[in-house]
Amino acid sequence: MKIEFVVNGESCAAEVDSAMRLIDLLREELRLTSVKEGCGAGECGACTVLVDGEPVCSCLVPAVQARGRDILTVEGLAKDGQLSVLQQAFLDCDAVQCGFCTAGMILTAHALLMKKDNPTDEDIRTALAGNICRCTGYVPIERAVRAAADRIRAARS
Amino acid sequence: MAGLMTPNSLDELAACLAIGNVRVVAGGTDWFVRDVESFGEEDTLIDLSGVAELRGVTLQGGGLRIGAGETMTSLAGSPLVRTHAACLAEAAEHVGSWQIRNRATLGGNLAGGSPAADTPPALMALDATAEILSLRGTRSCSVEGIVAQGRAALAPDEVLVAFTIPLPEGRISAFGKVGSRKEVSIARLNLAASLRRSGGSLSNARVVVGTLGSAGRLCPGAGEILIGSLDLEERRRAFCSALVAVVEAAIPGRSTLPYKRSAILALGEDVFDALMRTSDEGRGRS
Numbered sequence: 023m024k025i026e027f028v029v030n031g032e033s034c035a036a037e038v039d040s041a042m043r044l045i046d047l048l049r050e051e052l053r054l055t056s057v058k059e060g061c062g063a064g065e066c067g068a069c070t071v072l073v074d075g076e077p078v079c080s081c082l083v084p085a086v087q088a089r090g091r092d093i094l095t096v097e098g099l100a101k102d103g104q105l106s107v108l109q110q111a112f113l114d115c116d117a118v119q120c121g122f123c124t125a126g127m128i129l130t131a132h133a134l135l136m137k138k139d140n141p142t143d144e145d146i147r148t149a150l151a152g153n154i155c156r157c158t159g160y161v162p163i164e165r166a167v168r169a170a171a172d173r174i175r176a177a178r179s
Numbered sequence: 180m181a182g183l184m185t186p187n188s189l190d191e192l193a194a195c196l197a198i199g200n201v202r203v204v205a206g207g208t209d210w211f212v213r214d215v216e217s218f219g220e221e222d223t224l225i226d227l228s229g230v231a232e233l234r235g236v237t238l239q240g241g242g243l244r245i246g247a248g249e250t251m252t253s254l255a256g257s258p259l260v261r262t263h264a265a266c267l268a269e270a271a272e273h274v275g276s277w278q279i280r281n282r283a284t285l286g287g288n289l290a291g292g293s294p295a296a297d298t299p300p301a302l303m304a305l306d307a308t309a310e311i312l313s314l315r316g317t318r319s320c321s322v323e324g325i326v327a328q329g330r331a332a333l334a335p336d337e338v339l340v341a342f343t344i345p346l347p348e349g350r351i352s353a354f355g356k357v358g359s360r361k362e363v364s365i366a367r368l369n370l371a372a373s374l375r376r377s378g379g380s381l382s383n384a385r386v387v388v389g390t391l392g393s394a395g396r397l398c399p400g401a402g403e404i405l406i407g408s409l410d411l412e413e414r415r416r417a418f419c420s421a422l423v424a425v426v427e428a429a430i431p432g433r434s435t436l437p438y439k440r441s442a443i444l445a446l447g448e449d450v451f452d453a454l455m456r457t458s459d460e461g462r463g464r465s
Contacts, residue, residue: 023183040183040224043211063212064279065363076252076281083282084207086183087228130277151362152276 025089029054030098042085044078045069048095056096056125060154067153070126071095077130079152096125099132107177108132108170115166119157127153131167139175141167182223189232189312189340195225196314196336203227203338205248206282208275209291233286233340236260242346247286247309247339251298252277254285264344265457266352266371270301273356276363286339289322292330293394295366299326300389301354303397304371305344313337326395347383349376353453357442366390368439370422370446374406376458381406388422388443391429398425401447411455419447 026035029052036051048054048071057080060068064079071080072094073087099106105113108128118124127150134141134149141149146167155163184201186192195201202218204210205227218224227233233248236259243263245254254260254271261268274280274288274297288298289309302322309325311318313336322342325332333339352373358364369389375382384402387395401421409417422443430436 023185038183040181040218041215064208064275067276067278070278073281077278078281079208079278082208082211082279084204084210084224084226086185086226087207089185089226089229133277148362149277152278 023086025086027088027090028092030093030095036085038085038088040084040086043081044071044073044083044085044088044093045080047085047088048080048093054095054097058122058125060122065154066123067126067130068123070129070153072129072133075133075136077133077152094129094132096128099128106132107173108135108167111166111170111173112163115162115169117158117162117166123153123155123157127155127163131163131170134167135171135174138171139178140171143168181218181220183226184223185226185229187229187231189230192225192227192230192338193312193314195223196312196338198223199336201225201336205233205284205287206250208279208283209287227338238263238346239343243344245285245342245344247341248284251275251280251283251285251288254298255280263346263350264301264305264352266304266354266373267298267301267344269354270297270356270369270371273297273364279363285342289325289394290333290339292332294392295369295390296394297354297356297366297369297389299394300369300371300387301352302342302344303387303395304352304354304373304385305350306373306385307342307344309342310340311337312340323395323397326393329393347375350374350383351376351454351457353450353457355446355450355453357446367435368426368442368446370443370450371395372402372405372450372454374402374454374458381458386422388425388429391426391439396425396429398422401425405451405454415448415451418451419444422447 048057058068060066062081064082069080070077184195186195200222203225234246236257251271251274288296307322354371356366356369372386374384384405386398386401404417426439426443
């Protein structure tokens with residue numbers, strides 16, 4: 023079945039079947055390899071992408087459900103070679119070690135900041151509860167999200 | 180090669196069901212992890228995510244009607260659900276992670292048949308009825324009846340369309356859950372309870388414990404105590420004792436019994452206190 027959808031602002035079309043997952047569509051068909059497969063069971067959040075602005079585990083979503091949707095991966099965050107505020111904050115706060123969880127972590131945090139520009143620490147922790155990191159111990163990640171929120175608000179005022 | 184269909188309405192869905200050997204997928208959170216193994220080359224997968232009639236939360240004819248395709252995120256954030264079915268909103272709010280809540284549907288949580296599912300006990304406590312579509316027409320069944328039959332309750336070509344929750348005046352409800360961690364936790368035990376308050380009196384209690392071998396077990400004894408005449412402290416103790424008795428009767432000899440016997444005490448207190456806070460009953464009697 024041919025479906026049409028938007029990925030990182032660009033219209034796309036692809037052939038999908040019942041066995042194809044969204045992560046397969048993004049990685050294998052569209053070569054968006056920022057999307058990582060960790061557990062393949064919706065536990066680790068490494069495969070997180072945004073569908074219509076909401077974080078989902080792309081390893082669980084049937085590819086056909088991308089039909090008519092707007093999908094965002096990390097490849098869609100940087101503009102004109104310039105990292106997003108959140109991506110830069112991850113670098114500045116040493117929130118990246120092996121990097122495998124980073125794309126999913128950033129997308130979940132991006133979705134949070136689109137909804138709440140001044141999240142509480144509890145908001146950040148609850149939002150990121152479905153993204154597992156085995157390196158950082160989470161503290162630098164939480165700090166990076168907080169820093170990004172502060173920078174975005176400061177830039178606006 | 181297996182087929183794939185994407186109906187956009189209930190009428191189109193009915194036409195898809197007619198082709199036979201079909202399986203349906205809504206949020207998909209169980210599909211690739213568990214259900215896809217039993218999906219054959221001759222089968223056809225029907226994606227329910229485009230069926231508009233499976234969505235929506237509305238007040239209708241004295242009840243709250245919730246589309247079976249509503250997600251945990253939408254239930255937790257719905258002012259109507261929070262106001263009229265608080266225990267359901269609370270249950271939905273703590274299912275899995277944000278990513279899972281964005282996809283997992285109310286219908287799927289029941290149809291999946293997991294004994295550790297969080298929303299079926301809440302639906303049972305609220306005395307919800309399910310509307311089920313198949314080629315044989317539409318039938319209604321209480322959520323209590325569906326839970327009692329387990330995964331056999333729904334035929335492969337039956338689709339949960341919506342749930343209707345009656346809204347008696349003055350009803351309040353609460354939900355609690357014990358898992359192995361604070362977030363992204365599968366319930367070891369969950370508990371939903373509802374009752375009606377009218378003036379100073381309480382009535383119509385429905386208390387449901389989940390994750391005891393089935394997704395929901397109605398506890399009439401605990402319900403009677405909840406609305407009984409004991410003073411607040413005695414009532415809390417008796418309520419929790421009744422729940423312990425339910426656990427002991429449900430899973431005798433299981434390795435998890437000692438843990439669950441202890442955990443239900445704390446869970447019982449939490450839910451009891453939440454109900455009494457809401458009902459003003461606590462202030463009146465303590």
